[in-house]
Amino acid sequence: MKNLLISHVHVLLITLRRFLTTPLSSLLNILVIGIALSLPAGMYLLLKSVQGLAAQEVGTQQISIFLSMDTSQDEVAHIGKQLKQHVGIKQVKFVPRDQALEQLKQTTGLTDVIGGIAQNPLPDAYIVYPKKSDAHALETLRDDLQKWPNFEHVQLDSAWAYKLEAMLKFGLLAALFLAVLLSFALVAVTFNTIRLHILTQREEIEVSKLIGATNAFIRRPFLYFGFLQGLLGGAAAWLIITTSLYLLNTSLSELTHLYASSFTLQFPSVGENTILLLLSAYLGWLGAWLSVAQHLWKIEPR
16 A cells, blocks of 8 residues: 555656646646636636626515405405415515505605595505515416415516526526537647657557556556646636636726625635536546547557
């Protein structure tokens, strides 16, 4: 076990020295990987920030229920109890018809006109706040409430929810598609880099095979190189994203201040940073493994 650990440390040191012997080439590869990863990751963070802004601006969704004019007070109270017991409703607010009329006077400025009306034309109403705010859940709850007796009209403005969901789904799909394409590009970059290293050490690899070196032994330094190159590329992507978000937030704060808003672009969380680094390291390792596997297959005796 100790010898195996020493062997891995030795290979790791050789790999690091290889990075240092070709600093310009290594730096360019790391930058290419970092830029490729930062595009879908930055797009995802932008969509995440926009989703938070939309939820903040729209606020809590509500459904307005207007009761029939002939609904008695006992029936109104019974309806309120049923609404509070509904599994899809988080909160219920009752708006008496007199209170609704007063609010109408204050908001419209037509106090004299409304005061001349002999009878209050507005019904009692309930405002319910659903537990779920997605468009499908809101419309399902509205359709359920429309079937209740004594409900004259159930009002829900769900157009914004569908538009928001459609835009976010499209954006996330585009980010995923871009991430998949650029992942293949990252694997290709590592594949070609390792292929060039293998070509420069072709004779050494063939001699090692002749004297009994295993495929795992030959593969190990190249896998370390691909893994480290991918990991450093992920770190470069994190640096690009973090720096870009900081600069954008600095400019954005001046704009949002003019509109009395506190909107900022969200920085990646610890979990998201970890996923980015692990994914980039894995893709680098995969590109190296494919490149070495292709070369070993060519020199295997058949």
